[in-house]
Amino acid sequence: MLTRVRHLFRPETQESLIKKYTRDLSTITSQIHSLDKTLKKKDVTQAKWQRNFNIYGSSLLIALTAVLYTFFKTKAALWLVVAASFAAFIALKVCIKKWFNFSAQRTSLKMDKLKAEHQEKLEALKQKTHFYSTNSLIQRFSSGEYQAEDAITLMDEEMKKKHEELGQLQEELRNLKHQEDTQESQAKREKWFDKMLGVLSGGDAVNAQIRPIICQKCGKHAGSYMLPGMPLQYVCPLCGWELKSESADSVKVGDEKKSDSTLSKEPI
Numbered sequence: 156m157l158t159r160v161r162h163l164f165r166p167e168t169q170e171s172l173i174k175k176y177t178r179d180l181s182t183i184t185s186q187i188h189s190l191d192k193t194l195k196k197k198d199v200t201q202a203k204w205q206r207n208f209n210i211y212g213s214s215l216l217i218a219l220t221a222v223l224y225t226f227f228k229t230k231a232a233l234w235l236v237v238a239a240s241f242a243a244f245i246a247l248k249v250c251i252k253k254w255f256n257f258s259a260q261r262t263s264l265k266m267d268k269l270k271a272e273h274q275e276k277l278e279a280l281k282q283k284t285h286f287y288s289t290n291s292l293i294q295r296f297s298s299g300e301y302q303a304e305d306a307i308t309l310m311d312e313e314m315k316k317k318h319e320e321l322g323q324l325q326e327e328l329r330n331l332k333h334q335e336d337t338q339e340s341q342a343k344r345e346k347w348f349d350k351m352l353g354v355l356s357g358g359d360a361v362n363a364q365i366r367p368i369i370c371q372k373c374g375k376h377a378g379s380y381m382l383p384g385m386p387l388q389y390v391c392p393l394c395g396w397e398l399k400s401e402s403a404d405s406v407k408v409g410d411e412k413k414s415d416s417t418l419s420k421e422p423i
Contacts, residue, residue, distance in 0.1 A: 172280075172283055172284070173280075173284070176276060176279075176280045179276055180273065180276055180277070180280075183269055183272055183273045183276065184273065186269050187266055187269045187270060187273065190262055190265055190266040190269065191266065193262055194259060194262045194263065194266070197255060197258060197259050197262065198259070200255070201252075201255040201259075204251060204255070205248075205251070205252070208247075208248060208251060209248075212244050212247075212248070213244075216240055216241065216244055219240055220237050220240070223236050223237070320350075324347065324350055324351055327347055327350075328347065331343060331344055331347060366380060366381060367379070367380055368380060368381050368387075368389055370391040370393065370394060370396050371396060371398075372391065372394050372396035373391065373393050373394040373396065375391075375393055375394075377391060377392050377393055387399075
């Protein structure tokens with residue numbers, strides 16, 4: 156009550172409000188973590204109790220049956236006592252399981268209440284600090300009038316280059332859609348796919364050195380590539396020609412025109 160009266164004459168500052176909610180949210184968060192640890196510990200304890208009860212309870216039941224066998228002369232009375240002992244064993248096992256489930260359920264309910272309180276505190280903090288209005292203004296005016304231009308401005312040089320390459324590929328794709336389905340347009344489409352794969356894979360100076368492998372027997376390209384100076388073992392999937400070389404410099408490579416015409420026909 157005194158706190159409310161004091162706030163009427165001296166409004167709560169933004170800094171004190173944040174400190175207050177920080178303290179409250181930290182307390183609730185620590186309680187949630189504590190209950191979560193308790194819940195996990197109870198699961199481990201339940202599994203341990205169930206395992207020990209199965210081992211020692213079964214052993215005790217067997218020992219009791221052996222002792223009673225020496226005291227009872229009639230089998231009917233013996234089986235009756237054994238059945239009663241077994242029923243008691245099952246009932247006790249079910250009671251233990253229900254107790255652990257009841258305890259875990261109570262802990263879960265407490266944790267759910269704390270989570271709901273945590274969310275309410277966050278919403279109250281957002282309302283008192285005008286979070287939604289402030290965030291809306293930031294989103295509205297931080298990007299400027301032309302958001303696309305501002306997004307490019309925030310990119311580094313590499314991202315700008317990738318953005319331009321994707322824009323060019325998009326323009327080429329629009330042009331290819333309006334072209335007739337001819338052999339020349341098919342070659343252009345295959346070349347466009349190669350460019351797109353190069354951009355998506357983050358092509359660099361190493362990718363620029365990659366050369367297609369042309370089979371020396373059938374003279375065709377099967378979709379394989381090699382790096383100059385690197386060891387190479389290659390088997391042509393079209394004719395079975397095999398090559399084992401310590402260096403790929405001696406392998407026959409196709410020129411750009413030939414590789415474009417045979418590219419993506421039958422990849423490995």
